[in-house]
Amino acid sequence: MEIGLGLPISDPACLLEWARRAEECGFGTVAMLDRLAFDNPEPLTALAVLAGATTRIRLQTEVLLGPLRGTALLAKQVATLDRMSGGRFVLGIGIGGREDDHAVAGTPINQRGRMLDKQFGALREIWRGEPYRGAIIGPRLEKAPRILIGGFAPAALKRVAAHADGFICAAPASWAGGLINTVREQWAEAGRAGRPRIVCQVNVAAGPPETIERARRAVAGYYAFTAREGWGEPLSDPGRIAAAVAEYRELGADEVVMYCYGDDPGQVERLAAIVGSIE
Known part of the structure; x- marks a missing residue:
């Protein structure tokens, strides 16, 4: 199982250091969330910058809000990022649930x-070099980037087998198993070969009390729209973080992305040590 890092959104300028450290520490992915009506960096732009600062690590959106973007421009942006990063981009995509974004x-x-x-159909046609509304968009891709769909609703889960290569499960391990099993069952029922890639998420904060407190405040601000106190609370105890990663591994996850809302880049090495301690 691979481990990725979800990057903090409070200070775009620090993301270069985060990405370089993540690659040096052996993480498989750096990922970025997407909002429009929020103080966060635009993920495709940010990941394009990080692509130039790294050579190996995957660049992933978790998840890009597809309906907020025009299809032709989205296809061009994704194809450009994928080509210029040497095929390292993974398009995690979904519909978004915040009314203010829409x-x-x-x-x-x-x-x-x-x-x-x-x-979905239009993106793949454009990437193959087929005309879209009478025009060739480009750049053409020999191989489409991997697409992962995030969501919780039954309609979102059904889209995985119909349109994607895998599923982004942003749910606690205690109830992620049901979602993952549904995706796998629908994949098999659709006659898809192989199995869907499963990427799970967990919010974390590692380090001194001030780092953990900043992370808690950032998470609380991000999830304030839910009006649910403690929603998304980051795990900060190393033992609990390791246990959560191990639980997702037991569920058969292909990757766990640990999201860091606190901006202290020293968390990269601390989290790498925690992951290294998992048997």
Whole structure:
């Protein structure tokens, strides 16, 4: 099982150091979340910069909100990033559930699922070099980037077998198993070869009390829209972090991405040590 790092969003300038350290410490992926009506860096732009600062590590969105973006421009941005990074980009994508994001983008939130479904076929056609609305978009891709779909609703889970290469499960291990099993069953029922890639997420904070407190405040601000106190609370005890990663491994996850909302880059080495202690 591979381990990735979800990068903090509070200070875009520090992300170069995070990505370089993550690659040096052997992490498989650096990932970035996506919001529009929030103080966070735009993930495709940020990952493009990080692609130039690294050589091996994968670059992943978790998850990009597809309906907020025009299909042709999204196809071009993804293809450019994938080509310039040497095929290291992974498109984690979903519909988004925050009303303010869709209001700012001018997209009807009650149609976001249908909009995303239409995007999937168009993206692959564009990447193959086929005309889209009478025009060739480019750059053409010999191989489409891996697509992972994130979500919880039944419709989101069904999209994995229909359109994607795998599933991003941003759920605690205690109830992730049911979601993962559903995705695998639907994959088999659809007659898909092999098995879906499973990527799980866990919020973490490692280090001194001030680092953990900054992470808690950042997580609380990000999830304030839920009005649920403690939602997304990061794990900070090394033993609990190691146990959570081990639980996802038992569920058959191919990768666990540890999301860091605190901006202290020293967490990279601390988390690498914790991961290294897992038997």
